[in-house]
Amino acid sequence: MLGRKKYVWLMVCLLGLFLTACGKKGKGAEDQIKIAYLPITHSLAVLEEADELEKKSGSKIELVKYGSWPELLDALNTGRVDGASVLIELAMKSRQEGAKIKAVALGHKDGNVIVVSKKIDKIEDLKGKTFAIPHRQSSHHILLREALEKGGLSIDDINVTELAPTEMPSALASGTIDGYCVAEPFGAMAVTADAGKVLYTSEELWEDSLCCGLVLSENFLKNRPEAAKKFVEDYKSAGASLSKEKAKETAKKYLQQPEKVLDLSLQWISYEDLDITKETYQVLCDKVKKYGLSDNPPAFEDFVKNDF
Numbered sequence: 286m287l288g289r290k291k292y293v294w295l296m297v298c299l300l301g302l303f304l305t306a307c308g309k310k311g312k313g314a315e316d317q318i319k320i321a322y323l324p325i326t327h328s329l330a331v332l333e334e335a336d337e338l339e340k341k342s343g344s345k346i347e348l349v350k351y352g353s354w355p356e357l358l359d360a361l362n363t364g365r366v367d368g369a370s371v372l373i374e375l376a377m378k379s380r381q382e383g384a385k386i387k388a389v390a391l392g393h394k395d396g397n398v399i400v401v402s403k404k405i406d407k408i409e410d411l412k413g414k415t416f417a418i419p420h421r422q423s424s425h426h427i428l429l430r431e432a433l434e435k436g437g438l439s440i441d442d443i444n445v446t447e448l449a450p451t452e453m454p455s456a457l458a459s460g461t462i463d464g465y466c467v468a469e470p471f472g473a474m475a476v477t478a479d480a481g482k483v484l485y486t487s488e489e490l491w492e493d494s495l496c497c498g499l500v501l502s503e504n505f506l507k508n509r510p511e512a513a514k515k516f517v518e519d520y521k522s523a524g525a526s527l528s529k530e531k532a533k534e535t536a537k538k539y540l541q542q543p544e545k546v547l548d549l550s551l552q553w554i555s556y557e558d559l560d561i562t563k564e565t566y567q568v569l570c571d572k573v574k575k576y577g578l579s580d581n582p583p584a585f586e587d588f589v590k591n592d593f
């Protein structure tokens with residue numbers, strides 16, 4: 286039997302332990318950074334950062350996976366996450382409509398292809414055919430427009446349809462569509478399955494093309510400036526460290542795709558130098574206006590945050 290004093294002492298110790306554990310848990314949750322992503326090669330820099338941080342310091346980025354851009358965007362715009370790796374044109378449109386978000390880095394450079402059925406030999410052959418893009422507000426839309434222009438075609442010469450990325454390879458294989466452009470590795474999937482071929486890589490249509498951006502909420506930037514600064518610095522160095530081999534390891538962990546799909550897809554993309562410069566943003570804005578994605582994209586000073 287425990288004496289009364291010993292019993293009280295034991296209870297105090299247990300309570301102390303309990304409070305310490307709770308305290309730690311509370312602090313951990315407060316320190317957590319919640320980032321939304323889609324399981325695509327275009328999000329690998331933030332996935333790599335999460336892995337590296339956990340290995341180095343045990344601290345975690347809470348990665349929240351979404352199945353589509355609209356769902357991810359809703360989470361970002363309603364403050365359910367602190368940031369996201371997202372199509373930059375979608376983020377620009379959200380900002381234009383009042384969303385409190387800032388772009389702090391690129392997701393990647395290049396990394397897209399125009400995939401077509403094997404019956405299509407040149408862009409002119411797409412006349413009267415159906416082509417899929419994931420969203421009107423995307424670099425995939427811009428790349429299609431650039432390709433059409435090369436062949437002297439206009440957007441009215443083809444049927445454009447918006448499809449979920451996961452549906453595109455099978456739609457091409459079944460002949461429902463004749464081509465598509467979308468985040469990777471969905472282009473590489475059709476090519477490795479021998480259901481389609483690459484007509485253009487993104488750099489053939491738009492040098493140093495932009496596509497996805499890392500976007501953070503203004504709330505997070507305002508309330509936790511030090512955490513945001515460190516997060517962006519670590520993100521850029523994680524991107525710079527992504528060799529083809531390392532990118533493949535991270536992709537295997539998060540994307541669940543066959544190696545041959547990843548090997549092909551990763552040939553097309555780079556994660557180095559993810560700063561958003563005024564010059565590259567201006568090129569993007571010019572294309573956004575030229576192809577009617579938006580008449581009034583947000584100004585660089587309003588949308589991009591580089592001054593950490």
Ligand code: ZN
Pocket residue numbers: 327372392393468496497
């Ligand atoms: Zn992208």
